[in-house]
Amino acid sequence: MSGQLAVTDVVDAELVHDETAGAPVAVHTDRDRHLSPETVAAIEESAAASTRRAYSTDRELFAAWCAKEGRVPVPASGETMAEWVRHLTVIPRPRTGKPAGPSTIERAMSAVTSWHQEQGHPKPNMRGARAVLNAYRDRLAEARDEAAQARQATAALPAQLRAMLAGVDRTTLAGRRNAALVLLGFATAARVSELVALDVSAVEEAEHGYDVTLYRKKVRKHTTNAILYGADPATCPVRALRAYLAALEAAGRTDGPLFVRVDRWDRIAPPMTRGGRTIGDPTGRMTAEAAAEVVERLAVAAGLSGDWSGHSLRRGFATAARAAGHDPLEIARAGGWVDGSRVLARYMDDVDRVRNSPLVGIGL
Structure with missing residues (x-):
């Protein structure tokens, strides 16, 4: 029976004898190459x-x-x-x-x-x-x-993060959201698309601070990142996230998207409409473009020069972690980079080309 099924599976194909292999091979027809x-x-x-x-x-x-x-x-x-x-x-x-x-x-x-x-x-x-x-x-x-030379986002290092957040009014919902977005984006080395995809349910309080689970699309798997307390309260991702979650709860949100649109009256923005029809995410989830704009806007407001984008947080994490002596493999795992990522290697080279220079210790 299995032999009969194997034959009927290729009735639309022409069998051609392959002299080199000594066995017939199937020639694919247009139907075989069709995609719906x-x-x-x-x-x-x-x-x-x-x-x-x-x-x-x-x-x-x-x-x-x-x-x-x-x-x-x-x-x-x-x-x-x-x-x-x-x-x-x-x-x-x-x-x-x-x-x-x-x-x-x-x-x-x-x-x-x-x-x-x-x-x-x-x-x-x-x-x-x-x-x-x-x-x-x-x-x-x-x-x-x-x-x-390929354009690269300027790395947002801790010193730059402090400057960016110095002018943020953290008594407002928008200010708390922006501080949490920047610091959590840095702490998880998240792409802005991964960051805005987070739901409140992906954030769990833990003894060390928080555990945040993100879906890393490039490697197609979830990673759970431990978010630890920072030494400086101004750039502590745990404190910033806790303050923002409290503000969300006060605004009536305890589930759904973590990062939401906030209107000019400092309220969670209602669904956007065009011609009477709802457009965009009806839950008010921020877009990746809007999250990147937050980073750019804060950098410009702080008077920082460079090419700023949402990717500045991810690059800053890799650079700062390498400068602190962390292993490249652990950095890659934490940020969801693919094994052997050339982009990550380029980020870390900013540190390694100086620290590992052949000129170090040769007696000049």
Whole structure:
């Protein structure tokens, strides 16, 4: 019976004899390579919303360029990919008036190659495209162009956190929320998308302070982070979180999203509507963009220079933890970085390149 089932499973496929293996192999038909719209959507959801939006824009621009040039976008030839990348290195973008930087072009290349795979095609030959991009990197570096180096969020270290929070009015709901958001974001090394996804139920009081369980999307698992008391009450994440939870409870919230929108009257904001229809999260959950804006706004208000974003908290945690002598593996586990993360290694290199420099102790 099992043999009969195995045969009927491949009735739509053509059996071809593979002389090298000495056994017949199945040739996939169009049906075998078909994906339903629902499955395509499920695959797309595996990537972060911001990545999906960026990829969608990159693919639309690539398809439009191919149409203008009379080229086939999918499956694309290696020559098409090389010409397109060269185009990206010379055409000014409307927002900046300058061509895209190397990291932006890298992302666009990934958007197009993954588009091929999603449609059942092999990745196009990228050798020429890579050569064009490498030459572009060299030109930017030789010209001392700031685009030669990938932009990195400025690290929010404890000293910067103190400056950012010095002007926050912690007698208000908004002030308590912002202090808790910044300090918990730092203490957990959370991405802002992970931070705003937290519910009140994910926070448990413990003898050491709190245990906070986050879902780390990049590694697809939950991590429980121990939030400890800080030596400085101004930057203590436990005190800040406790004060914010008390303010939430006073406002009638004991469950649902941890970080919520607060209106100008210092109340939990009502659901947003447009044309009589509710838009956004009806529970008032903050968006990742709104959380990142809190970090940027506080840094600017404190007069701090640099490139501030929600990622500043995550980078600051990695840098400060490494400077304090913590093991890279423990830092990675605490922050939900994938094993061998090059991004994390770059953050820690800010510390290690000085502490581990071959110039140390050689007698100069």
